[in-house]
Amino acid sequence: MSTTPIIDVPVVIIGGGGVGLSLSCFLSTYKVPHVLFEKHPSTSILPKAHYLNQRTIETFRQHGLYDEVTAQSAPLHNMSRVEWRTTLGGDGPFDRRLLSYMNAAGGGPSSSMSEAYGRDSAVSSSNLPLLRLEPILRRVAEERNPNGIFFNTAVNDWEEFDDHVIVTVTTKADGSPIKYRSQYVVACDGGKMSTKKLGINMEGLAGIIDFVSTHFKADLSDYWDDRTLITHFINPEGGSMAHLDCGALLQMGPTWGRHSEEWVLTFGFPMTDNKRFDTGALPARIRQLLKLPDLEMDVMHVNHWVLDRVVADRYRSHSPSGVDRQGRVFIAGDAAHRRPPASGLGLNTGIEDALNLAWKLAFVVQGKSSPSLLDSYEAERRPIGIRNSDWAFFSFSNMNVLTAAVGLVPGQKEMNHARFAQLFEDSDRGRAALHHVRRVLHTQNVEYTAHNIELGFDYARVGAGGVLVADGTPAPPVDPEGQVYVPTTRPGHRLPHAWIIRDGKVVSTHDLVTGSAAGAGAADFVLITDEDGRGWVDAAESVGKDMGVKVDTAQIRARDITRPKGLCLDQMDLWAGLKEVRAGGAVLVRPDNFVAWRCADMSDDPAEALRAALAELLRTRQQVAATKKSAETNAGVSSRTTVDVGVQEDGAESSSVESSSSIATPTNESVEQDDRHSVHVKATEGAAAQDLVEAVIDGLQKPIDKTGAGAEVFVVQ
C-alpha cells in the first residue's frame, strides 16, 4: 500500500508554456484553486511565437495582463509592414532592391484595413517573442497563485477515475514522487505526453518541413526600416519562399525598430536534407544571404521546428467507464493543434482555448453550472482549431504562389538572373512585370491582415453544443480572403467592441465583463440593454440570485441628452449601429466576451425569458427545475448546485466546493484560499426618468484612440 501523501486540488495544469501559464492566470482571476507543473526549470529560452493578435491582447486586457505585456512589446508602428527584398547590403545590380511591401497587423498608413482594425477592437495587435512573454505570464501566474506554480517539476503520469484524476509528479530537486488528486486536468504540454497517453489521433499532415531558426544579436540599424516586422528575402540565388530557402528575418527587440538588438533568421529545409543539422554553417549563410559579409553576429540559439498541420480528433479523454463518456482530462494549445507559423495562429489559438476552458472550469468547480458545460469546450474550440490550422497552412502554401509569380525556378541560375533583370528593367515591360509581381505578393494579405480570421471566429455553427442560445438569424457573410470582419451580436459571436462612457470614463463594451480582472464581485454574465431596458435590469438581479450566477447589467443609452442619467452613454453612436436589437432589447454576454443569447425587443416577461436562457446555457437540472417552479409560483426560487469533489481513494468521503478549499504544495505548505465565490447581485443604480443629465460632452466627443481608453470624460450634471 502506497504511503505517498495525496494532495487535493480542483485543477492540475500540465505544462508551463504560453498556454498553460495563460490558463493559470485566467483560473486565478476566476478564483479557481489549481496547480501548474512545468518540467523545465525556466520558461522557454527560444523566441518561438511572437505575433499577438488583437483577440489575444483583448484577452490579456480583460485579465489584467495588458499593461505588462504591452510595455515590452513592439508598438504598432514598429510592426506595421512586411517587405520582400533582395538583400540588405551589396552593390550588385539586384542588391538592396525592394520588390514589394505591404501593411501588416492593422498598422501602416491610413487605409480601409487599418481603419477596420482600429474600429473593431479596443486594442492593437502586438509583437513580443515568447521568450519575453512567458516570464511575464510566469510572474503574474506566481503572484496570483503563490504556492501553485511549480517549475522543475515533471508530471510523470496520471490515472483517471470516474470522479477524479490522480496525477503523479516529480520535483527534479528532490526526485521523490508526489500525488495530486484533482477534479480536472488540462494538458498544455505541447502534446509531449498527453496525446499518446489519451490515445488521441493528431489528424493531418506531419513533418512538412524543418524550420531552422537562428536567434542572434547584431547591429542592423543601417539597413532596417523602422516600420518593418519581417523581411522576406528573394533573389536570383534563392529558391522557394514557402520552403524559406530564401530566408526571412524578423526583429526581436527588446528595443523595437531598426535598433532592435536581437533578430531571428529562419531557413526551411526539406526533411530529407541532412544539411539542416549543420548549424555551424548558418552564420556564413546568413551573411551571404544578407550580403553583409562582415556582419558581427552573436548567435544565441539555433533551433529546429518541424512543421505539422495537425489537429487532435478529440480535445478530451474518455472516461474510464466507457468511451462514450466524457473524461476529466482536457488538452489545449499545441497539444491540440499544430500548424505552420503563417498568420500567427499557434499561440493565439492556444490562448483562446485557455480562456474558453478557464471560465467553464470555474463555473463547474464553483457549482454554477452542470459539469456537462465542459462538453462545450471541444464542441466550440475544435472547429476553430481546424479552421485556424487550415488557414495557417493555406497562407503558408500561398508562398508557393509568390515564388511562381516572381518567376524563380530553383536551380536555374541563368534563367533567374534574366528574370530579375527584367523585373528591374527601366522599360514598360519591366514595370509591367514588377507591377504584376507586386499584385501577387499582395495576396499574402491572407497572412498579414487576416482580420476576420483573428476576430471573426464564432461558435454559432456548433449550435446547442456551444454555450449559446441560437436565435435562427443568418450568419454574416464570410470574406473568403479572411480580411473583412463583420461585427454582430448573433449568439456565438464575439461581442462587438464600441467605446461607451460609464461613470464618466471611456470604456469598451468588452470592459463590461470586468469579471476576471476584477476578481471578487465580478460578474459571470453581462446583460446589455438600453434606456428602455429597465425590465431586464430588474430581471437580471432576481434571476441571477435564483440561479446562483451574477448577471451584471449595462444600459447603454443614445447620446440624446434628454435621456435618463446614470446609464452608459453610446460614445459615438457606434453601439446603436452594432447591437442589432431594437429599443428595449437585450444582449447577454459570456465571461469570454462572446454573445450567449439576445432578445430583439423587451420581453413581456423578461425574468422568465432570462431564466430560460440561463437554464439552457448553464445546463443545470436544478435551474431548469427552478424555471418550472418559478413559472408555477411566479416567485423567485433560490437554488444552488454543488459539485462533489475530492472523492477519497476508498470512495467513502466527498467534500463540496461550497466549503473553503486549500492548496497544499509539494512541500506540503497549505494556503488557505478565499471562501468560494459568493453570489451577490449588486443592485444597479436606479435611473429615474426625471433624472436628466445636463451634459456638455458633445464638444469632447471626438474619436477616442486606444490611449483614450479609461480617460476621464468631463460631464457636468
Ligand SMILES: Cc1cc2nc3c(=O)[nH]c(=O)nc-3n(C[C@H](O)[C@H](O)[C@H](O)COP(=O)(O)OP(=O)(O)OC[C@H]3O[C@@H](n4cnc5c(N)ncnc54)[C@H](O)[C@@H]3O)c2cc1C
Ligand atoms: C521555434 C519555434 C518557433 C515558433 N514560431 C511561431 C510563430 O512564429 N507563430 C506561431 O503562431 N507559432 C509559432 N510557434 C508555435 C508557438 O510557439 C506555439 O503554438 C505555442 O508556443 C504553443 O504553446 P503551448 O503552451 O501550447 O506549448 P509549448 O510551448 O510546447 O509548452 C508546453 C510545455 O509543457 C511542458 N511539458 C511537456 N511535458 C511535460 C510534463 N510531462 N510535465 C511538465 N511539463 C511538461 C514543456 O516543457 C513546455 O514548456 C513556434 C514554435 C517553435 C518551437
